[in-house]
Amino acid sequence: MTNVGIEAMNVFGGSAYLDVMQLAKHRKLDTARFENLLMKEKAVALPHEDPVTFAVNAAKPLLDRLSQAEKDRIELLITCTESGIDFGKSISTYVHHYLGLNRNCRLFEIKQACYSGTAGFQMAINFILAQASPGAKALVVATDISRFMVVEGGEAMTEDWSFAEPSGGAGAVAILISNQPHVFRVDVGANGYYGFEVMDTCRPVPDSEAGDADLSLMSYLDCCEQAYSEYSKRVTGVDYQQTFQYLSFHTPFGGMVKGAHRTMMRKVAKVVAPAQIEVDFRQRVVPGLTYCQRVGNIMGGTVFMSLASTIDHGDFEEPKRIGCFSYGSGCCSEFYSGVVSKDSQVRQHQLGLQKNLDERYHLSMNEYETLLAGSGTIRFGTRNVKLDTQLIPGAWVASAGKQQLYLKEIREFHRKYEWIA
């Protein structure tokens, strides 16, 4: 069988972050049960950051490790996002330009809420498997920023949406896919997909979100069970507890994943003892939560951020199989799997994801409120603007010397970017 999967993967978790418990107190949320939600920090996009800069900053370190000949074999670039900046022109065109990729490359964008990253990933896997261009590589970049300002008015869609602000992050994951799956060898054909129409969360107007937290959770839980059920029909002898040494979930916030794991253990693995479920959670799920708890929900890329976290924090002395669950509101979901080795972990450690998160700028509540006040926010459809890189001077200083892209200006809708270093 053809080898296919992730050759390399990088996460960009922003250049500034906020302490989420501080935010919860500031917003006077009920903090008594807030700790159960397992949120810690969230990345916040600065005025000179947009989905393009996030995408490029995630992909650049991967590209820098390739020879020119290898780079030129990238023949498919898919951006996956629900934070599009134009109805027609896709983010992939900017990403292609600033990464200096070969022009003989397919460029386009995919949307399906938080499932977009998996949608792009599976399309790329199939492109490699099809062997239509033997030896070609694909670059998939899931990139999103939160637009947590709630749509005002209405009845159902605004109720109890208070977790959206603390959980909504910003970030991107870049995934290089080829027939050399050094990081994650995909189990070909082991896919359970499940989708149906539901109005749980959405982005019905520019620069804002709407949703119903209860409905979204219910839909997520339904999909978790049904996608796995379909997977188990296609993979002989699969066992939820034994087959996968780790589980990487789409992680809107840790508490939601803990709930989903608990339900799956009870209903699918038939384990009812809470203590036993807790041990399994710590062993198989927590390694994948670490980065998610520091960046927040980055929508399309979240399941891959969880995968990257699992690879960095798991024990891979022996190769291990990881089960991945992806969910995107609206909705579509998928359970799939792959194998990770010690070499995968060594390669991922070289990217220093942990260190990059540690080096981000810690925003104060005042600075965060300054950002929220809107003076720095670029509205959808902005025609001309020069970005203020000094709105949060400390954040700019913290990025100094880094090979990162930033948005300098928009001129007649055309976005112009420059490298910080």
Next chain:
Amino acid sequence: MNKEEIFKMIVQHTCEVIPELEDHTFKSGDQLKELGANSVDRAEIISLAMESLSLQIPMVEVFGAKNLDELATLLYENQ
């Protein structure tokens, strides 16, 4: 189960998820949110209730109850 039994069963699961409510006197108009249950707690309570009834329907089918009484009715009708 009849509706009253389902109501009692929901109350029992609510107390499992939020032990602080052990001494609370539950009324039909009580809202889980007002009782301090966050969205994860609410989904857990409904999930446990559905499992107690061995309901094999999607959770989204029992979405929309505004209080405990409505939730008991919804579950009763979907039995």
